[in-house]
Amino acid sequence: LNPPAVVPAALGSICCLPVRQYHFIYDPKNWTEAQSYCRQRYTDLVTVDSLNMVTMLNGMADKSNGRLAWIGLYFDVVSWRWSLSDEGFYGADGSYRLWSAGEPNSAWYTVDCTHMYDNGYWNDAPCQWVYGSICANTSGQAATFFYISTLMNWTDAQSYCRLHYTDLASIRSLQENEQIRTMRPAGLTVWIGLYKDTWKWSNGNLFLFSYWASGQPQGGVENCTVADFSLSGHWEDWPCGLEKASVCYH
Structure with missing residues (x-):
């Protein structure tokens, strides 16, 4: 297999893998806007289901553009x-x-x-x-x-x-x-x-792998999840209305 390629883009970067492509979008959006953007242009916000994927995304992230990026994990308050x-x-x-x-x-x-x-x-x-x-x-x-x-x-x-x-x-x-x-x-x-059924992935995948930072999630009104690439991609829960970078896949 060829090694992943990183290609600069106007609003982000793209990494090519045999099965899926992952896109960093650095134009700030709230979680719902990021989800809609990913679904319209790609497939969905990213599902992070293994430590290997954490490592890969860490290697892709441009921390100077977006230290915190929305991923597809959210807390379902009505389910x-x-x-x-x-x-x-x-x-x-x-x-x-x-x-x-x-x-x-x-x-x-x-x-x-x-x-x-x-x-x-x-x-x-x-x-x-x-x-x-x-x-x-x-x-x-x-x-x-x-x-x-x-x-x-x-x-x-x-x-x-x-x-x-x-x-x-x-x-x-x-x-x-x-x-x-x-x-x-x-x-x-x-x-x-x-x-x-509390924590869910935007694309419907089962929540089987987690990579929370120490002390996370904090709960309350913080119902959406970012990957913090200054902390090796560990996850934190944040209020969904805040604007962050995001990671899409297709």
């Missing part, structure tokens, strides 16, 4: 879904929610799982916290709920429910919510099956 993926179970009732006031608030960058308070209202919380849980057996659109007293994190609770029942509980109505609220001991918080 809540149920652990049970059977669409036939929900019918028209898959969007039922009973959040506590001000929730979900994404107060932690890891907040992507849901528990039910003693009063029946829901809160988002880090999935590694441990609570009891509510499992469900389902058949068609019928559901039977089971309180599990063993304290587990959300992922372990999901695995337990899938092993012994159908899945963690999905809640489609106030009636089902009340059934669950009254079946477990008073004062206890329990996991239910709602979770958020």
Whole structure:
């Protein structure tokens, strides 16, 4: 294979690989503008899925033009879904929610799982916290709920429910919510099956590789990701409205 070639361009540079080409765009844009630009002229904002790609992009970057560049990783603040993926179970009732006031608030960058308070209202919380849980057996659109007293994190609770029942509980109505609220001991918080698929790539690829800088991501309103080429390409989360350089691919 020929070594990658770097070709200067008016707004950026291009590196040619056998399968994909990567373009640095140094004209500052916010993340949404950068995504639109990449999709219109190329394929999308870049997906960085290996250390080899980090190294390659580091070699391409013109740090004097753009130390920070948008990549395709973003925090999806609205992508809540149920652990049970059977669409036939929900019918028209898959969007039922009973959040506590001000929730979900994404107060932690890891907040992507849901528990039910003693009063029946829901809160988002880090999935590694441990609570009891509510499992469900389902058949068609019928559901039977089971309180599990063993304290587990959300992922372990999901695995337990899938092993012994159908899945963690999905809640489609106030009636089902009340059934669950009254079946477990008073004062206890329990996991239910709602979770958020948080960090996503713009092109839809699974988020399997990460290269966060120390102390990152910080969360809050910083929902888009830059590669910091003054820090060997490590990632930082930044507010999506700020204007930065960007990296496209096709």
